C-alpha cells in the first residue's frame with residue numbers, strides 16, 4: 001500500500017462499520033499514522049497506531065503532515081474521496097507527489113440505493129459551508145422537472161434551510177427526499193414537499209434529493 005507513496009486518502013463510507021470496504025480497512029491497518037474526524041477514527045478504534053483528530057484547523061493539519069512527511073500515513077475522509085472531500089486540499093499541500101486514493105461508499109450512493117434508483121444523470125451539489133446560491137442555476141429546470149439534484153447539507157445549511165430556499169423560489173410543492181445519518185443507527189428518511197421540509201426537524205448530516213418522484 002505505502003510502497004510508492006507515503007500518503008493515502010481513504011474513503012471510509014457514510015460512517016458505519018458495515019460500509020467500510022475491506023480495501024479501506026487494509027489500507028488503514030497498513031498506516032503508521034491515521035488522521036481523521038472523530039467518527040472516522042472511531043471506525044478504526046481497534047488499530048493501535050498514532051492518531052490525529054482533524055478539528056477543522058487546516059493549518060495545524062498541514063504542519064502535522066509536514067512533520068510526519070515520509071511515514072506511512074492515511075487521511076480518512078467520509079464517503080468517497082472524489083466527492084466534496086479533503087482530497088484536493090491534501091493534493092495542494094504536496095504538489096507533484098503521488099497520493100494513493102482508496103474509494104469509499106458515498107452518502108449520495110447510499111441515498112440512491114435507499115431510493116432503488118439510478119444516479120447517472122444526477123447533478124451533485126454541496127451546501128455544506130457554501131452559499132445556497134449554488135442551487136440557483138438549477139431552479140428553472142427543477143420547476144420543469146428537467147434536472148435531478150443530490151444536495152449535501154451541513155453546517156448552517158440544514159435540510160429545513162434548503163426547504164425554505166426552495167419555498168422562497170416558488171417551489172413549495174416540489175417533492176424532495178431527505179436522508180439523515182444514512183447507514184447509521186439514527187438513519188431517518190422521508191419523502192415530503194419542499195414546504196414540509198422547511199418546517200421539518202431533519203437536522204444532522206444529510207442528503208436532499210430533488211427532481212425525483214416517489215415510485
Ligand SMILES: C[S@@+](CC[C@H](N)C(=O)[O-])C[C@H]1O[C@@H](n2cnc3c(N)ncnc32)[C@H](O)[C@@H]1O
Nearest residue numbers: 014078079080106107152153154181182205206
Ligand atoms: C464534507 S462532505 C463529504 C461527502 C463525502 N465525501 C461523500 O462522498 O459522502 C460531508 C457531507 O456528506 C454528507 N454525509 C456524510 N455522511 C452522511 C450520512 N451518513 N448520511 C447522510 N449524509 C451524509 C452530509 O451532507 C455531510 O455534510
